[in-house]
Amino acid sequence: MYSNFKEQAIEYVKQAAHEDNAGNYPKAFPLYMNALEYFKTHLKYEKNPKIREAITQKFTEYLYRAEEIRAVLDEGGTGPAATGGDAAVAARPKTKPKDGEGGGGDEENSELRAGLNSAIVREKPNVKWNDVAGLDSAKQALQEVIRAVLDEGGTGPAATSGDAAVAARPKTKPKDGEGGGGDEENSKLRAGLNSAIVREKPNVKWNDVAGLESAKQALQEAVILPVKFPQFFTGKRRPWRAFLLYGPPGTGKSYLAKAVATEADSTFFSVSSSDLVSKWMGESEKLVSNLFQMARESAPSIIFIDEIDSLSGQRGEGNESEASRRIKTEILVQMQGVGHNDDKVLVLAATNTPYSLDQAIRRRFDKRIYIPLPDVKARQHMFKVHLGDTPNNLTESDFEALARKTEGFSGSDIAVCVKDVLFEPVRKTQDAMFFVNTHDDLWVPCGSKQRGAVQTTMQELAAKGLAAKISPPPIMRADFDKVLARQRPTVSKSDLEVHERFTKEFGEEG
Incomplete structure (x- = not known):
């Protein structure tokens, strides 16, 4: 219709x-x-x-x-x-047009102007001409333009010192609906973003993250120290404002972000492209703007953007849409933080494809940290962490052997391996034809020649009402060998070469 x-x-x-x-x-x-x-x-x-x-x-x-x-x-x-x-x-x-005659006094123009109010720089960025190294010709030209505007308009003193000025700003507080975030539309957008706030800490500690000492130290400098020891950050010493974690899939980038959420005494926003991309024109950039505004209002805060490459691919590509360009522009503007005090807002992002990031977005990240495949010690630690308190008879030498055997495995690969191993005792119990009744009154699978062995099956024991008494055997080294014989690493050498090349050009080792 x-x-x-x-x-x-x-x-x-x-x-x-x-x-x-x-x-x-x-x-x-x-x-x-x-x-x-x-x-x-x-x-x-x-x-x-x-x-x-x-x-x-x-x-x-x-x-x-x-x-x-x-x-x-x-x-x-x-x-x-x-x-x-x-x-x-x-x-x-x-x-001069009258109100309601196309001059901005009508309802439609009022709405447009309300949206533009957020563009007014209400808080000086505190960057002086002398803070800009070099570029003397550009600075001189800009000073002349500013001086001419102020002298002609009479809205302020003549710019005689070069620091004269950002144009005069309104002294009154913006009304609700005029860039202050109080209108109905922004309230709806913020309600949708509320689900991105991690209200329950993930319970992942720094020690749970195997290896990655440099990355953990850098994140602690950015997240923990500014909150607990604000006196450390005076003068020109400022905490890091943006981190990019990159590396092959499954190496622990998101897991590291969970540790940050647990350890930091800050509001943690965890978002992905699905949270920020809307089918309605103009709404995506509003979501980005509101996300950063909410983070500033909740400071100290952390914004974690997973798979940021899906939001900030390189500009100028043939398949780039207008909506995609708008989102990237808004992210750039918000990360630059002009007119806002973002000292207590940390942006943390993760990507598996760092080369696909727009170069302007890449530059916004102060620290670009490579999260590589785990080394031998890290893999050994991962096997222990994922096995947890599950009954097993593995020795320290067994864990060392497993770590050496899994060269090229990612943290995710090891997690999948251990998960498969955890089911091996269950499979043995299902297939067992002999069980023995232990002194704890439990029925455990056993060999046919073991003393006290009874020929029966798990189903027969369950039929006798003994289902709760059946206990699977402890995990053995042979269970790991069986699983590893059929499992392969998911990260190829070519993938590693790409990330290592990016590290040499733009990043640093984690």
């Missing part, structure tokens, strides 16, 4: 353009307005973002033209005489 609205709008536009070109403004104006109404109705139902974007662009053009015609009609004109050619766009009125 909604397609009829678009067709009707197009028909009205054709008629309006015909009258407009003929110079018949009194007839053209209502036709434009009718077209705008039908376009507005159609946009309520249109779900395709590309079509919505195209219609919105045309809507803006027709609205602008209608306002020009209305200004001419309000001054008593009826339009220029038709000369047979394409009627020129009427000159804009020289007088």
